[in-house]
Amino acid sequence: MHPGKLLIILFITLLGCKTPNVPLSLSYTNYKIASSKNTDTAIVNLLQPYSGDVSRMMKRVIGFSNTTMYKKQPESVLGNFMADCIRGMAEIKYQTPVDIGFMNQGGIRSEINKGNITLGNIYELMPFDNLVVIQQVKGDVLEKFIQRIAADGGWPISKNSSFKIQTKKAQSILINGKPLDVNVTYTVANTDYIANGGSNAEMLKGVPMQNRGYLLRDALVDYMELLTKQGKPVDGQLENRVSLVNE
Secondary structure: OOHHHHHHHHHHHHHOOOOOOOOOOOOOOOOOOOOOOOOOHHHHHHHHHHHHHHHHHHOOEEEEEOOOEOOOOOOOHHHHHHHHHHHHHHHHHHOOOOOEEEOOHHHOOOOEOOEEEEHHHHHHHOOOOOEEEEEEEEHHHHHHHHHHHHHOOOOOEOOOOEEEEEOOEEEEEEEOOEEOOOOOEEEEEEEHHHHOOHHHOHHHOOOOEEEEEEEHHHHHHHHHHHHHHOOOOOOOOOOOOEEEOOO
């Protein structure tokens, strides 16, 4: 089946679901979708009535960017934007202050080009059904998590937080403008994939989380539309949140 047809099936499923379901456990398996010359005419005919609606939906403009936003380590404009989105929308969704938001580097699958941003662009950027969750993480556990990020070359973190990487180790860690305190409990916004121990973040696995079934993809759309209503462009900033120490 053509990958585009799978996307249409996804939307039919989403449009028919009014109440979000919160998973109790998650597992991930990669499947390779190969090109095929054979077309399943029955499936094509089944999806035909919906293809126009899906196409129009994907072309809906939700924001505008003055520059192309890209992913890069240890820091990027796109990564910073997404981490700010996770933190900001988590505060709104969970109605609580959040100290820091994270976005795993491997979860960013596309770029945002200069100009109008459509809903389809967001599905290209975030094709997974990852959820925005929050956890109360003790400072010593948070430090281990940041050390894991440093060993991987740096992931995006939200504004007002920063750290430096030297020989794959984090130093000078600031959380929400203050030095990390191992005795303090921090409110952390993340994806459920990472909070469940994905990408070797085992130290977070088992830490209780709040999960309201809020898709990161929906958070990005909401965040961009909020900025647009405020008359602001959808732009990220490089601020040396994660930087390398010259050795």
